[in-house]
Amino acid sequence: MNNLAAALAETAGAHGDRIAVRQGDTVLTYAQLDDAAARVAALLRERGVRPGDHVALVMPNVTLFPVAYYGILRAGGVVVPMNPLLKSREVAHTLTDSGSRIVLTASLFAAEVTKAAAETGVECLVTDADFDALTQAAEPLAEVVERADGDTAVILYTSGTTGTPKGAELTHRNLSTNAVTTVETLIRIGPDDVLFGGLPLFHAFGQTCALNAAVVAGATLTLLPRFDPAAALRILHRDRVTVFLGVPTMYTALLNAGGPGDHDLSRLRLAVSGGASLPVEVLHGFERQFGVTVLEGYGLSETSPVAVFNPPDRPRKAGSIGVPIRGVEARLVTDDGTDVGPGEVGEIAIRGENVMKGYRNRPEATADAVRDGWFHTGDLARVDEDGYYFIVDRKKDLVIRGGYNVYPREIEEVLYEHPAVAEAAVVGVPHDVHGEEIAAVVALRDGAEATAEEIRNFVRERVAAYKYPRIVTFTDALPKGATGKILKREIVVVEQAATGHTGGRESDS
Numbered sequence: 001m002n003n004l005a006a007a008l009a010e011t012a013g014a015h016g017d018r019i020a021v022r023q024g025d026t027v028l029t030y031a032q033l034d035d036a037a038a039r040v041a042a043l044l045r046e047r048g049v050r051p052g053d054h055v056a057l058v059m060p061n062v063t064l065f066p067v068a069y070y071g072i073l074r075a076g077g078v079v080v081p082m083n084p085l086l087k088s089r090e091v092a093h094t095l096t097d098s099g100s101r102i103v104l105t106a107s108l109f110a111a112e113v114t115k116a117a118a119e120t121g122v123e124c125l126v127t128d129a130d131f132d133a134l135t136q137a138a139e140p141l142a143e144v145v146e147r148a149d150g151d152t153a154v155i156l157y158t159s160g161t162t163g164t165p166k167g168a169e170l171t172h173r174n175l176s177t178n179a180v181t182t183v184e185t186l187i188r189i190g191p192d193d194v195l196f197g198g199l200p201l202f203h204a205f206g207q208t209c210a211l212n213a214a215v216v217a218g219a220t221l222t223l224l225p226r227f228d229p230a231a232a233l234r235i236l237h238r239d240r241v242t243v244f245l246g247v248p249t250m251y252t253a254l255l256n257a258g259g260p261g262d263h264d265l266s267r268l269r270l271a272v273s274g275g276a277s278l279p280v281e282v283l284h285g286f287e288r289q290f291g292v293t294v295l296e297g298y299g300l301s302e303t304s305p306v307a308v309f310n311p312p313d314r315p316r317k318a319g320s321i322g323v324p325i326r327g328v329e330a331r332l333v334t335d336d337g338t339d340v341g342p343g344e345v346g347e348i349a350i351r352g353e354n355v356m357k358g359y360r361n362r363p364e365a366t367a368d369a370v371r372d373g374w375f376h377t378g379d380l381a382r383v384d385e386d387g388y389y390f391i392v393d394r395k396k397d398l399v400i401r402g403g404y405n406v407y408p409r410e411i412e413e414v415l416y417e418h419p420a421v422a423e424a425a426v427v428g429v430p431h432d433v434h435g436e437e438i439a440a441v442v443a444l445r446d447g448a449e450a451t452a453e454e455i456r457n458f459v460r461e462r463v464a465a466y467k468y469p470r471i472v473t474f475t476d477a478l479p480k481g482a483t484g485k486i487l488k489r490e491i492v493v494v495e496q497a498a499t500g501h502t503g504g505r506e507s508d509s
Contacts, residue, residue: 020033033066156170198250241267256422306354437470
């Protein structure tokens with residue numbers, strides 16, 4: 001059986017009485033989750049869904065998400081998950097582009113979704129009391145529909161940083177092998193583990209490393225619909241969480257909240273970070289306060305997502321994303337596809353069982369991204385003598401100042417060392433002499449004070465003269481996406497280095 005949903009059926013058979021998923025006071029055992037998913041599958045079958053049909057899922061981190069997710073897969077359908085905060089125009093685009101037949105959504109988000117469904121002629125099922133009655137009345141679909149390894153299981157729409165979002169088609173084999181590898185070789189979990197479910201399940205990281213990994217292992221997933229550090233600490237304490245999964249902004253928020261406090265986190269044995277580069281200062285701070293090792297990994301929606309990870313049985317290297325995982329190869333290449341020399345910076349290219357089938361209806365974009373079987377990530381990195389990869393920056397975020405390459409992540413690492421800085425992002429702004437000037441946008445810790453000059457001088461003392469930010473501006477909070485990733489494309493730097501003097505910039509070179 002190659003259907004990703006077979007993992008749930010197998011675990012329900014082996015660990016039916018164990019808690020599969022929890023959200024607040026709502027708890028589902030594996031037997032209950034499997035039964036509920038089988039009823040959703042039957043309902044979809046009654047509505048005309050056949051193997052290979054696309055079904056959209058617009059839902060937050062509540063217990064109905066895994067019920068609907070595995071129900072769609074069990075019926076042989078393809079899941080098209082969406083951020084529940086999308087507006088109707090955005091939902092309509094994804095419904096149309098994906099060719100979805102039906103969309104399932106939670107009642108809280110029904111207004112925008114039903115509007116989009118009406119505009120596109122897609123049937124909309126709202127998971128309210130009527131939906132519950134329909135599923136309870138349905139006779140559970142006894143068997144998991146067979147699917148081939150190469151059949152699409154999930155279509156994940158990329159964030160669209162370079163244009164219209166594209167749908168990455170991930171196969172049953174992509175997702176199954178990535179989840180199994182995560183369970184067996186990376187976070188090494190079993191039925192006694194409890195995973196923190198604060199990562200959005202509509203995103204690749206949360207889907208593979210939280211939901212699918214928990215189901216494969218028979219572990220418990222405890223959900224938090226909207227991340228808040230105080231709520232996260234309560235869940236870690238209440239549910240005796242063993243593995244924390246988060247993005248860097250979650251780690252920063254937990255540190256800024258003051259650490260564990262009175263919460264008993266004695267069962268917490270591992271923390272995993274992904275989704276963006278984790279500042280080394282934040283990593284060390286979290287390990288000191290929480291007494292747990294943080295392992296950083298790397299991947300993209302197009303790679304299911306895990307591609308590189310710090311292996312738990314080898315020395316952890318702070319600042320490194322680790323080494324290629326089982327079944328995956330990685331290399332660093334130049335723009336023309338040739339390998340870079342030792343110690344040099346190159347674009348990460350990935351090949352293996354995790355690489356997507358392609359972008360839906362985008363043959364040119366697929367051909368540009370996947371060349372000779374290698375997926376070109378757009379991320380720049382170095383690799384050391386032990387084979388550990390170190391992210392330098394996104395290729396498109398590189399700032400070229402006066403002919404010199406400046407990697408924003410290097411400067412951000414320094415900014416995070418400043419005791420007053422809670423969050424920071426470095427971007428390039430146009431400059432009529434240097435081509436681009438370096439700008440730092442900073443959010444300070446609660447109660448902390450710092451001037452632009454102080455921040456600028458702090459960095460200037462620690463990096464080469466051409467690298468430090470001449471422009472420093474402050475903000476209450478940096479813009480973030482649904483997963484908590486800082487969105488540089490939405491950062492607006494009011495001061496432009498090409499024009500007059502302000503207190504936040506210098507004109508020296």
